[in-house]
Amino acid sequence: MSSKPRIVITGLGLTAPNGNSLAEFRANLLAGKARIAEIDVRHMGRQPAGVCDFDATKWQKRKEIRNGTRVGSISIYCAREALADAGLDWDRTDKSRVGVYLGITEHGNVETENEIHNISQFGNDTKYWTHHHNPRTVANNPAGEVTMNLGITGPHYTIGAACAAGNAGLIQAAQMLQLGEVDLAFAGGVSESIHTFGIFAGFKNQGALAQHADPNQASRPFDKDRNGIVISEGGAVYVLERLDDALARGARIIAEIAGWCINSDATDAVLPNPERQTECVRLALARAGMRPNDIHIVSTHATATALGDVQECTALRTVFTGCPDTRINNTKSFIGHCMGAAGALELAGNLPSFEDGWVHPTINITEIDPECALPGLVVNQAVRVPQVTAILNNSFGMLGINSALIVKKYGVA
Amino acid sequence: MTKEDIKQVVLDIIADIAPDEDLSGVKPEVRLRDQLSLDSMDFLDIVMELRKKHGIEVPEADYVQLASLDSCAEYLLPKFQAKAAK
Numbered sequence: 001m002s003s004k005p006r007i008v009i010t011g012l013g014l015t016a017p018n019g020n021s022l023a024e025f026r027a028n029l030l031a032g033k034a035r036i037a038e039i040d041v042r043h044m045g046r047q048p049a050g051v052c053d054f055d056a057t058k059w060q061k062r063k064e065i066r067n068g069t070r071v072g073s074i075s076i077y078c079a080r081e082a083l084a085d086a087g088l089d090w091d092r093t094d095k096s097r098v099g100v101y102l103g104i105t106e107h108g109n110v111e112t113e114n115e116i117h118n119i120s121q122f123g124n125d126t127k128y129w130t131h132h133h134n135p136r137t138v139a140n141n142p143a144g145e146v147t148m149n150l151g152i153t154g155p156h157y158t159i160g161a162a163c164a165a166g167n168a169g170l171i172q173a174a175q176m177l178q179l180g181e182v183d184l185a186f187a188g189g190v191s192e193s194i195h196t197f198g199i200f201a202g203f204k205n206q207g208a209l210a211q212h213a214d215p216n217q218a219s220r221p222f223d224k225d226r227n228g229i230v231i232s233e234g235g236a237v238y239v240l241e242r243l244d245d246a247l248a249r250g251a252r253i254i255a256e257i258a259g260w261c262i263n264s265d266a267t268d269a270v271l272p273n274p275e276r277q278t279e280c281v282r283l284a285l286a287r288a289g290m291r292p293n294d295i296h297i298v299s300t301h302a303t304a305t306a307l308g309d310v311q312e313c314t315a316l317r318t319v320f321t322g323c324p325d326t327r328i329n330n331t332k333s334f335i336g337h338c339m340g341a342a343g344a345l346e347l348a349g350n351l352p353s354f355e356d357g358w359v360h361p362t363i364n365i366t367e368i369d370p371e372c373a374l375p376g377l378v379v380n381q382a383v384r385v386p387q388v389t390a391i392l393n394n395s396f397g398m399l400g401i402n403s404a405l406i407v408k409k410y411g412v413a
Numbered sequence: 414m415t416k417e418d419i420k421q422v423v424l425d426i427i428a429d430i431a432p433d434e435d436l437s438g439v440k441p442e443v444r445l446r447d448q449l450s451l452d453s454m455d456f457l458d459i460v461m462e463l464r465k466k467h468g469i470e471v472p473e474a475d476y477v478q479l480a481s482l483d484s485c486a487e488y489l490l491p492k493f494q495a496k497a498a499k
Binding site for chain 1: 430431454458
């Protein structure tokens with residue numbers, strides 16, 4: 001990618017179940033603090049779930065919140081926080097040269113389920129179906145709400161990429177910047193999935209929905225007693241720019257996008273394929289011009305399903321055996337699976353390692369599954385390492401979509 | 414149900430659908446759109462809430478009757494009375 005413009009991250013806004021800013025999120029990751037609630041899910045009773053408590057009225061009028069969607073509010077909050085973090089002079093920014101690219105796992109299920117419930121209270125008469133349904137459920141809704149809130153007139157759309165969507169949003173933005181389609185991008189991933197019962201029921205009937213007496217211990221990737229996914233909401237939106245533009249305006253550069261790969265298993269709708277995952281990681285490394293041992297943190301995708309965790313570990317063992325400097329962690333053990341936001345949030349929580357040298361752990365491991373006992377896995381306690389200059393962020397999803405994104409510390413060759 | 418009651422019904426609905434608006438000084442004779450930030454989707458919300466909460470139907474051809482609080486009261490009063498008589 002050396003002949004193409006270099007792309008850097010210059011701003012970041014997020015909301016996670018355990019933090020509404022990077023500082024709060026990071027502090028809880030280093031301290032080993034999970035935050036999973038129990039919520040009432042329609043037709044399903046109490047379920048563990050990751051719930052965000054950001055203040056939507058910080059950046060939206062109450063009418064905008066009422067007429068829009070939950071994921072629209074998450075997107076706006078994250079984008080506005082990212083904008084503030086980037087230190088941009090927004091009034092002087094050409095809004096027609098700004099793009100919004102947000103990854104989503106699914107969209108529209110929440111509103112559709114709500115309306116089906118609503119008309120069921122009126123004898124299923126569709127004249128009670130809300131006229132807000134279509135603008136709320138079009139697939140571009142989260143990104144479109146951001147453009148309306150910020151007055152952005154450049155391109156916007158969402159990238160549907162199952163649980164690889166957070167990485168996919170960032171990759172799409174980097175590509176559009178390299179192509180010169182935009183000069184500035186808001187990109188990442190978002191999710192409102194805890195507000196749809198369908199995703200809970202689907203995972204439960206697949207035998208992949210986590211249960212535990214203590215919600216904070218329900219999400220336990222790599223643990224011998226893991227029993228499935230904790231569904232969460234959240235979002236992480238980044239400001240991306242071409243390096244030359246960022247330097248010209250004197251921006252603080254958080255990290256540089258070094259390489260990426262998205263590929264497909266083409267084998268099964270739900271079961272991951274470690275061979276394709278291995279190929280995905282290796283191609284991302286090749287495009288970044290890196291060897292495996294150049295990666296200091298692997299942020300894993302593992303969701304705490306019986307098979308998925310083992311499959312990812314198989315892929316990582318294939319690539320990273322003999323890499324003493326590579327540490328491996330997992331963020332879902334703290335916040336559950338934020339679906340479309342997962343990849344973007346999991347990368348965010350690791351970015352401060354470039355500056356502070358700490359690697360947050362994967363928590364909730366009482367007894368490691370021998371098949372997941374990777375060398376370099378950071379278990380239950382954060383560790384300090386001599387340096388962190390490159391992070392590999394894995395995100396995989398249903399229908400066999402794999403993504404690997406590598407970011408590096410700016411200024412490191 | 415009086416005309417004043419009906420104006421309050423409409424104001425209560427507007428308070429729900431336009432929660433940022435200050436409704437304390439709404440003039441009943443002035444078009445709602447001229448004094449509040451309401452768009453066509455908001456008027457559809459008013460129609461929907463009249464249907465859901467009060468069982469009142471407003472045909473599309475009559476939407477213009479909802480222009481002001483006074484015209485709302487004038488138009489809706491017979492409908493509320495007919496509803497009460499059932």
